[in-house]
Amino acid sequence: MHRIPAPARFNRKAGIxxxxxxxxxxxxxxxxxxxxxxxxxxxMIAEQAGVSKAMIYHYFxxxxxxxxxxxxxxxxxxxxxxxxxxxxxxxxxxxxxYIHRKMDMSRENYYGSxxxxxxxxQGAPILQGYLETEVREWTKKQIERIRSWVRAGKIEPVxxxxxxxxxxxxxxxxxxFEHQIAxxxxxxxxxxxxxxxxxxxxxxxxxxxxxxxxxxxRSKRRAKS
Amino acid sequence: MHRIPAPARFNRKAGIxxxxxxxxxxxxxxxxxxxxxxxxxxxMIAEQAGVSKAMIYHYFxxxxxxxxxxxxxxxxxxxxxxxxxxxxxxxxxxxxxYIHRKMDMSRENYYGSxxxxxxxxQGAPILQGYLETEVREWTKKQIERIRSWVRAGKIEPVxxxxxxxxxxxxxxxxxxFEHQIAxxxxxxxxxxxxxxxxxxxxxxxxxxxxxxxxxxxRSKRRAKS
DNA sequence: GTCTATACACTGATAGAC
DNA sequence: GTCTATCAGTGTATAGAC
Numbered sequence: 001m002h003r004i005p006a007p008a009r010f011n012r013k014a015g016i017x018x019x020x021x022x023x024x025x026x027x028x029x030x031x032x033x034x035x036x037x038x039x040x041x042x043x044m045i046a047e048q049a050g051v052s053k054a055m056i057y058h059y060f061x062x063x064x065x066x067x068x069x070x071x072x073x074x075x076x077x078x079x080x081x082x083x084x085x086x087x088x089x090x091x092x093x094x095x096x097x098y099i100h101r102k103m104d105m106s107r108e109n110y111y112g113s114x115x116x117x118x119x120x121x122q123g124a125p126i127l128q129g130y131l132e133t134e135v136r137e138w139t140k141k142q143i144e145r146i147r148s149w150v151r152a153g154k155i156e157p158v159x160x161x162x163x164x165x166x167x168x169x170x171x172x173x174x175x176x177f178e179h180q181i182a183x184x185x186x187x188x189x190x191x192x193x194x195x196x197x198x199x200x201x202x203x204x205x206x207x208x209x210x211x212x213x214x215x216x217x218r219s220k221r222r223a224k225s
Numbered sequence: 226m227h228r229i230p231a232p233a234r235f236n237r238k239a240g241i242x243x244x245x246x247x248x249x250x251x252x253x254x255x256x257x258x259x260x261x262x263x264x265x266x267x268x269m270i271a272e273q274a275g276v277s278k279a280m281i282y283h284y285f286x287x288x289x290x291x292x293x294x295x296x297x298x299x300x301x302x303x304x305x306x307x308x309x310x311x312x313x314x315x316x317x318x319x320x321x322x323y324i325h326r327k328m329d330m331s332r333e334n335y336y337g338s339x340x341x342x343x344x345x346x347q348g349a350p351i352l353q354g355y356l357e358t359e360v361r362e363w364t365k366k367q368i369e370r371i372r373s374w375v376r377a378g379k380i381e382p383v384x385x386x387x388x389x390x391x392x393x394x395x396x397x398x399x400x401x402f403e404h405q406i407a408x409x410x411x412x413x414x415x416x417x418x419x420x421x422x423x424x425x426x427x428x429x430x431x432x433x434x435x436x437x438x439x440x441x442x443r444s445k446r447r448a449k450s
Numbered sequence: 451g452t453c454t455a456t457a458c459a460c461t462g463a464t465a466g467a468c
Numbered sequence: 469g470t471c472t473a474t475c476a477g478t479g480t481a482t483a484g485a486c
Binding site (some may be wrong): 033034035037038039040117118120123128131136139158161163165169172173177181183184185197204205206207210 | 258259260261262263264265339342343345346347348349353356357360361364383384386387388390391393394395397398399401402404405406408409410422423426427429430431432433434435436
């Protein structure tokens, strides 16, 4: 395809297109998160986005394509957190950074997490290939890394797979079950202080639980996100 | 489309009505678990149950009523695990029994857990009343109990709410994400040995993470008054 | 109790005016 | 780019034969 870098004043149409697309994607993410793929209707997405239903089909060929794009976004979004785990060589730093980031992401945008959960509960018809390749490879790699920490005596013997599942489960729970958590919290979502306490509690229990508790106190507690 | 395994019949020798009803309920539980309330259709439930669609409406007035019954069953089923927590006065025994039971239940019937998760992701339109009364009261009570364990020096200081959420998240993850876990496990569900290892790992990390491991129980005793 | 036939709202998707 | 009108199919739910 022949792409021409156009001047800014000729990009107005492309600007409108990009804006409409992301508005629709954001709306679709919310509706898919709430009702799942089959339960979501294009009219609901259109209404949520504030556009006519025909606009959905103007920008996206089918409902399934739109769903795939939403899933792709979520997968890329979580990929960022996954990379974090590799950026630190020590278990305490790596796990702390990973857990905190995932907790923040669960709070920042819980819709993506819900769409993923819904997709997996369906049997991952769209994500299956991705699960069997990238996610599986990443998991194997992290399992080996955790094993090396055990061999180096940095953490106590632990089954790495179930440790990883525990971290995923706990951090994503704050996204997928945000409504239940808010209800039990008196009808209000966790405030900043509660969110910080939740992150600290989760991190402390896991690190201490695998014998990797923090030895030196560091005031790395800046306001994140 | 994703195929659902055949339903398990709960009744052995009961009336035709009772047997048909429980067959339909079991089928409905699977379909609701897979596609959510809106995404599930009565034809799919009928096919899964091996009866005609009209039979669904013969035994259950509406799709929503059938859904409510499925949710009610799940709620009662989990209530059994909830009671377990009160049957032991010591944190190690209570939490071990509770975690093990919830892990077993997640394996025994993950459909109920999925339906609950799906309902909550919708904003709990049906379960909201339960969440605001029974679940909230139970949670408050357990929070107080955990606080008393902290005061008695039986466990280290911990925010009880986030500990409870962690236990729920982790144990239910094995139900809600069983497909993803099986995929990462080479396409096979966790076998008996792996399930046992998962239970042990989860229990050990949590107990050790709150300073309630069996070994240190006696030495952690402190004069309180 | 079980089935087929059917009413009618809603679904995904398209055509065509502007 | 945006809208209304529309189609074929599926959705929930009911009626009535056997």
